[in-house]
Amino acid sequence: MRHLVLMAMLHAAGAAQAGPWDGLYRLAADADCAQIGVEGGALWIGQGVFHGVGMTCEMTRPVNVLGMDATLYTMECAGQDEVWTERAMIMHDAERDGIIMIWNGFAFRYDRCPEV
Numbered sequence: 001m002r003h004l005v006l007m008a009m010l011h012a013a014g015a016a017q018a019g020p021w022d023g024l025y026r027l028a029a030d031a032d033c034a035q036i037g038v039e040g041g042a043l044w045i046g047q048g049v050f051h052g053v054g055m056t057c058e059m060t061r062p063v064n065v066l067g068m069d070a071t072l073y074t075m076e077c078a079g080q081d082e083v084w085t086e087r088a089m090i091m092h093d094a095e096r097d098g099i100i101m102i103w104n105g106f107a108f109r110y111d112r113c114p115e116v
Contacts, residue, residue: 019059020071021090021099022046025110027053033113042113045090055079057088065089 024033024044035041036051043052050057057077065072070091077084089102098111 019045019048023099024113025099026113027110029111031113043110050075050088052079059088065091 022045024036024042026033026042027040030040031042032040033042036044037053037055039053041053043050045051045059048059050059055077056079057075059073060076061074063072064070068091070089072087072089075086075088077086086103091100091102092098093100093109098109101108101110
């Protein structure tokens, strides 16, 4: 069932204009790309929304970072009965098959999941 939901989400995302960071990314090398937003699964960015583990963030007020292939966002997030706002920057990794996401004091590298 989750696989069908994933396929529907990816199809809907493809129907809208794709953003520079849209895609499905592994949370770890052995992540199950068919599971979104859970430990051991994947995260998904699409249509201006970041879907992480137990949280969803609207990616608002994008600012291109000068001299870098990166975008700074205001992330309006909700999850686990909380709502918060933070800034986050997303950029391509050196190999360009994944992304690096930087939150205040934390940096994460995510590889892109294989095409579904």
